[in-house]
Amino acid sequence: MAITSANQLELLQTAEAVAREKMIDPALVVEAMEESLARAAKSRYGSEMDIRVSIDRKTGRATFTRVRTVVEEEELENYQAEMTVETAKQYLDDPKVGDTYVEEVPPVEMGRIAAQSAKQVILQKVREAERDRQYEEFKDRAGTIINGVVKREEYGNVIVDIGAGEAVLRRNEKIGRESYRPNDRIRVYIKDVRREVRGPQIFLSRTAPEFMAELFKMEVPEIYEGIIEIKAVARDPGSRAKIGVISYDSSIDPVGACVGMRGSRVQAVVNELQGEKIDIIPWNEDMPTFLVNALQPAEVTKVVLDEDAERIEVVVPEEQLSLAIGRRGQNVRLASQLTGLDIDIMTEEEESARRQAEFEERTKLFVDTLDLDEFFAQLLVAEGFTNLEEVAYVELDELTVIDGVDDETAEELQARARDFIEAQNAKALEAAREMGVEDSLVQFEGLTPQMIEALAKDGVKTLEDFATCADWELAGGWTVVDGERHKDDGVLEPFGVDLEEAQAMVMTARIQLGWVDPEDLASEEDDAEDADADDAGETEEAPA
Template sequence: MAVSANRLELLQIADAVAREKSIDRMVVIEAMQDAMEKAAKGRYGAETEIKVEINPRSGETRMWRLLEIVEEVEEPSRQVTLDYARTKSPQAKIGDFLTEPLPPMEFGRIAAQSAKQVIVQKVRDAERDRMFEEYAGRIGEIVNGSVKRVEYGNVIVDLGRGEAIIRRDELIPREMFRYGDRVRAYIYDVRREQRGPQIFLSRTHPQFMAKLFMQEVPEIYDGVITIRSIARDPGSRAKIAVTSNDSSIDPVGACVGMRGSRVQAVVAELQGEKIDIIPWTDNIADLVVSALQPADVAKVVLDEQAERIEVVVPDEQLSLAIGRRGQNVRLASQLIGWDIDILTEQEESERRQKEFTERSS
């Protein structure tokens, strides 16, 4: 292709690439200029300083050689003397650059291939920058995509304008995805890496559940109901504490929905994860009683300095309060942000008896 040739074709190519890759047209034109500069250096010598300019309106291409004005020439391909420069430009002075127009050149096969590589690389870099900027601003959102492939348990998701990854530890346990499956997940991180921007998704993040409730419960979206805390054991059980800014709206009832429709929609997305919804209160004692449901609590003792709570439950309620493999008390502790110790009434009675005996002796 001659540089001076088909001006319209150059602009049409730039427009087509910019549209296809969703990048700025000027980025493509600059990539073309860089490619032409590289190809011209192949003809005039790699040490030659060459400048190419494509007019973005007309497509007209101009090419110059830049020659530095020096007192004594050491590199003839890059430098000229002041005396010579002044024959071309009387105002020339040491340190300036003299521009020398070059004739239009034909790209040979190798030069054209080299130019193509430069354009492809520049466009790829611009595409990566665009993708990073777009998704870095979307951290904290839920996205929909389709499964592109599964590698070593990690799921690669096609988002349409980019690829994302759900690592194995960010998937709900026993969750299986195959090629083409639709998937919803939460963007929790976007990083620039050597092979381009990496978008990290999660289905186990507590905020994934919060965003799902926001989609299902209009009152949360509108800010009438606030999610104050979430604790999850992904795929098994979760506890969520909510509060209402409007005394006429029951936050728990609004999240559950008519016949449980709203909470069931979230449960279905989370592979059957059981969700306990409790009303948030700033009274820690009341909050821990609600958080340990379905167990009944007989007594609560707070150590505010150590942020520790001692909970006394009836003997027959101990296993219910602790939960399977400690799940109930662990989630309650995460929800409140305090450590919780559980005692039975008998254990507390024995301890008080022992303390009384020690004090008496």
């Protein structure tokens, strides 16, 4: 193949045809052709030469040039593409390092192998350009719904034609009982768009909670306009779903708007999701109230929220238990996903038995430690006392309000409680010292002897050890693994130390050791307060 006047225009025509077919810039195809011709020329003239090809965008004429760069004499390595300043004087006036000398060379005759190589270069460049265009088109469309046509199925994954390329609906992103045949039309949610080595990968979903939210946005104008907001969605794809909605217009009922006239709006979503039943629940900032709504149709007797543990206890009548849990635990699982809380459901009888067990345990504590008879110990528990510290250090009036307890009896109770606590403290401290705990940790303010003993058992025996602890190691926390929350036990968690207290103690230890400068700490806090104040000011000015 020779680049002659007969086929010069063919280059441009071919470039435009390929660009039109692949929907990419014709200039990218021409650049690919230039590169492929340059490679072919190098195989003819020598790979060490810097051969460049320029195709005129109007006439299609291909110009082959050899470029030589001026370098320092000691840096000269490639005699075919570089030359020294002295050599360059033959070709250039007053040459300097970095200058280039360009001379035109004859076009090459492309043999079969060179032509095949050129074709591969062009195809590769076109593919890269096509992938870039596809990624740029879809990267901002993640989180939206798109219509496509099923092309084929591979190992359970559905390949979908989305117009400008192909996307993948993985097996675990399909609604259970759905099956597709080639050329079926399908509505899907663009879950993720990634740029990978083999090109952009577009991942679709029909099981994502966001898919349901987007479907409601399409069916309910109030959601699209922002009058109603979807606050949370939980799905058991193809079976049941719960969706929490709130209205920012008091005259509009969010549940009624989502249901529509005679259920028309919600039914459209249900039909798209293969008959998935949808519970629409009014959102409430008060989590216990929202949870009661989320567990419908079951009736709830009582709710107890533990915010630190992100856990909630729900008490229901015996006959409502199976309804609250749902088939295979579906109802309570969806309510848990919707609220983001772990839910413990128990019947009234189970709660009563648990409370009775707690009552007996506390009664036994007071009987054993304060040398009281069972009746007197029960009086203390009934008044709300749960541990010895409360008895030892409360005001006397809180004890004298108990029937049969005068000042003298109250003082005796407190003396017994304090004696027992001091004995326990001395025992714990002795055990800690035997394990090698240093005075620096014993004298640290805020740690009780029992806490020091627990730290020693965990290998924390010096103030330096304590200062290196993370707050969650002391106070405990929660870790999410594969969507499930797992409890991390803290060393000081049994003593009621929360994350904030743990952070404060660790920071105090670091300051005492000189690891942290209190002035730097104060400066950071001031900066944070200023930033918060600025944010608040912007928020206040926004409506104006």
